[in-house]
Amino acid sequence: MSAFLFVVPPLTGHINPAVGVAARLTAHGHRVAWVCADPALVRRLAGADTEVFGCAGAVPGTAGAVRPPDLRGAEALRFLWEWYLLPLADAMAPGVHAAVAEFRPDVVVSDQQAFAGALVAERRGLPWATAATTSAEFTGAYDGLPKVAEWLHRRLAELRARIGDPSAGADPRASPHLLLVFSTPELVGPQAPLAPHIHYVGPSLAGRPAPSGFPWEWLDHGRAKVLVTLGTANADAGGRFLGECLVALRERADRVQAVFADPGGTLPVPPAGKDVLALPSVPQLALLARADAVVCHAGHNTVCEALWHGVPLVVAPIRDDQPVVAGQVVDCGAGVRVRFGRVTAPRLGEALDTVLHDPAPRAAAARVRTAFRAAGGARAAAAHLERLAGESR
Structure with missing residues (x-):
């Protein structure tokens, strides 16, 4: 059996798609653990017995992560990166390193916006998969915005120099080993990228506890x-x-x-x-x-x-x-x-x-x-991760 470490930001919409995948892997006898700046949130969504390694990182609503509600467009994107995603990666990196050392995963499953998972795995020579919880960046969202694309590229290069392998070059938002997209081309559209390591698995909806008391x-x-x-x-x-x-x-x-x-x-x-x-x-x-x-x-x-x-x-x-x-x-x-x-x-x-x-x-x-x-959801995503773990041995 294999060990899978899920690295996620403390955001419900990014944890939920991974919950069903993790549950499938656990049901198949694999070891599964998580790294998140909000362990209580992971346990609330994935189950009270879930193994979670805590790490530092801003949680929405805390100082430094509060975004003015009227920000839109490029200003909102810049705020998201400069005041949330990049600081989150820097803050999470030591905790991800510690979790890798203790849990010894065969594969790191890094959320698309939890850059620390990808870069720490890269630095430690581990195979890693991207869990793409939004397909927006695969549809040419920055086409016609070369200055925005270049700014993002520079910020990621600087982040890699701090916490990743400076000699590597993979985009931490898109693993070259395995990219799981929780959508399909029927929604993403004709610009949906195709490659042997990219798999459109559709939504992962299984394994979520539902709030009680609805009338x-x-x-x-x-x-x-x-x-x-x-x-x-x-x-x-x-x-x-x-x-x-x-x-x-x-x-x-x-x-x-x-x-x-x-x-x-x-x-x-x-x-x-x-x-x-x-x-x-x-x-x-x-x-x-x-x-x-x-x-x-x-x-x-x-x-x-x-x-x-x-x-x-x-x-x-x-x-x-x-x-x-x-x-x-x-x-x-x-x-x-x-x-x-x-x-x-x-x-x-x-x-x-x-x-x-x-x-x-x-x-x-x-x-x-x-x-x-037809895409398979959590079942298909788990099968692709099992295949990656098997190939890495």
Whole structure:
């Protein structure tokens, strides 16, 4: 049997896809451990008995990692790298070294944004795989932006000189040994890179504990169900948008019910009724199995989870990879894009009516669903990792 060390940032959307893969490997008798700056978060998502090596690193919401909510575009990208991703890699590196020395993995599985995992493995001569929890960087996102691409290249070269092997040259975001992309070309689009070491495994949804206490009896089977969520990291930016959604959905209360994920408590408590439910957290996967549409920020996980269930989307990207993922949704025909900062309730209502009543977005979502389910998810990802471990012996 082999040993696999998962290196992840302290972000729910980056840990969740790896949870099912790790569970598969464990079920096959392999040893699995994790490195993360927030061990409690990993154990909450992967199970209380999960072996986690702690390390230093900023956790969202702590000093040094708080991003102004109004940052967009290139400014938001620069902030993400300079104030989060690069410092996170520097801070995590000693803990990753210590975990490698103690756990002695055969393969390091490094999240796409946990650069320390890739660079420490590189420095210690270990095979490493990339877990690509967003496909945005594989779609030519920086084409036409040569200055941005060069700036990122310089920052990564400087980081490699500090914590990696200065003589190596692989991009720590994309392993030359094994690149697992939790999507498929049917969503990524025609620019999806192809190579023998690149495997599109689709969403990894297995093995996640679901929050309890959701009032399932509240759902009215005679009305369409809409899930509204901005993910776990956008509570500071979503007040106005969620308010417009609330107006649009209440105007359709005779035929639509809405469930809002509202971790920041930004929505006013809705009056008693059967049209809207707002909760700090929701059992998203279970709800998607019953949903007719999703309104979201175009976060990669939420989009892929919705399309796994064949649910069309209204996407309102905020920043980071979200505009690229929103473009994927629109280009494949599975949804409608609106402007997060300026959209009004009437425009949201139009977009909702389109994805609820026009058969084209639902048919496109069904095509992506078929591709996702054929790709293999956690099962396929685990098999590729087992193969890499076997080749490294």
